[in-house]
Amino acid sequence: MYPWLIPHWRALSQSAEAGRLGHAWLLQGDAGLGKEQLADRLARLHLCHQPQGGEPCDHCHSCQLIDKGNHPDLGALPSESKTIGVDAVRELSARLQRSAQLGHGKVVIIPDAERMTEAAANALLKTLEEPAGDSLLLLIASQVSRLLPTIRSRCHKHVCHIPPEAVTLNWLAEQGHQGTLAQVRICQGAPLRVLHYLEQDQDKARQELLGGFVQLVQEPTRISGLCSQLGQDTQVRLHWLQLLLCDALKTQGGCGHQQLAMPDLAALSHELAERHSSEQLLDAEQRLVELKAACQPGQLSNPTIHLMNWLSHWL
Ligand SMILES: [Zn+2]
Incomplete structure (x- = not known):
């Protein structure tokens, strides 16, 4: 996991262990922080058959299926398309209503959730209002203000902040890049953006x-x-x-x-x-x-x- 996400993961995994995860989370923060890693790990933890100490076991049937990319109870909307339409959201909602094939919950991840059209957001709202018992919906967004307030208010929120510049520069050095402070600032301090910029x-x-x-x-x-x-x-x-x-x-x-x-x-x-x-x-x-x-x-x-x-x- 990216070093700047580790404290965020600890906080989220503690919530999960204490049973405070609820049905929907909104992971927010600037683009280029790799928030997707947090969503992936939360999904893994939720679906794991033998979680230990707030961490997924990494070797049960569920963890193995996730590694292979074909877990039947884990769905993610594609991150490439410009918008997320109502059909995609309806399909996803139907998925959350079905019973879990492996019997250990269901997870759906929506990356860049601000791409949802108004109709799609309204369709999602229905799912948020009547969540299925063992389902977990993970929304990821960089521009939260573009999400419907009613969606925001129905999710637990977790905010990821820009890490200190020294953390970013150290991490870049580990990746084999000698970045400068100016380059970090040009990319608004988001480590993955700086990496892209340098590459x-x-x-x-x-x-x-x-x-x-x-x-x-x-x-x-x-x-x-x-x-x-x-x-x-x-x-x-x-x-x-x-x-x-x-x-x-x-x-x-x-x-x-x-x-x-x-x-x-x-x-x-x-x-x-x-x-x-x-x-x-x-x-x-x-x-x-x-x-x-x-x-x-x-x-x-x-x-x-x-x-x-x-x-x-x-x-
Ligand atoms: Zn496991």
Whole structure:
């Protein structure tokens, strides 16, 4: 288990041992913390035939079936699709109503639960209101505010926090990566995001994207290229843009390099700070917050249109 999750696991396993697990849990916290590991282990514990001291035994029939990926009483919605529709939730609810094939409870995991459409969320609500006796529903979410309040209120909540930067840097070193504090901060401190960032060599992608953005005013023909760059890994890239705009504002306020979120790109934030007024930068930043919300997974509208609008407005 990831080192920063161990204290969280202890708390959850103690709840399970004390019989306080209930029927539904919402595991919340920023993306990139690996909350799925907590859900997987809770599922394993709930289904285990011989749990010991709040831990699954890892060798009973149930634990073995989970290892093979074909436990009949464990269901998980796929994590790849953009939205979770009502049919998927109904199927899952029906699964929880059936009796357990191995007689040791049933578990359903919903990763990125904020992807549920309104109809899907309403269907889930019915299951939460009338839970089957031995069932456990595990919702995982990074943006809890996008879940229906009625769903949130019917789940036990467990919040995972961003670990201290030193924990992340140590763990990265164990994975063979020498990350920097700046890179940890660019990824908002979430260890798995930093790992992805380093593995994908995203320093280069960030420099290219933000350099292109600063040049956009002089070379408006770059707009469609920039739009397609923003189309991949959109939330991460919009976050980089936001950091750049904030750094430009800080530069206008007289902050030095070391106070910037991205000191390596100080030349770019200086250029923006000289060319644009604070009002323009603030306005762009505010619109960017709205843009990020409009481009969230689970939103049905086409993100390209929103990205294009934002870039055109900047021009
Ligand atoms: Zn077991």
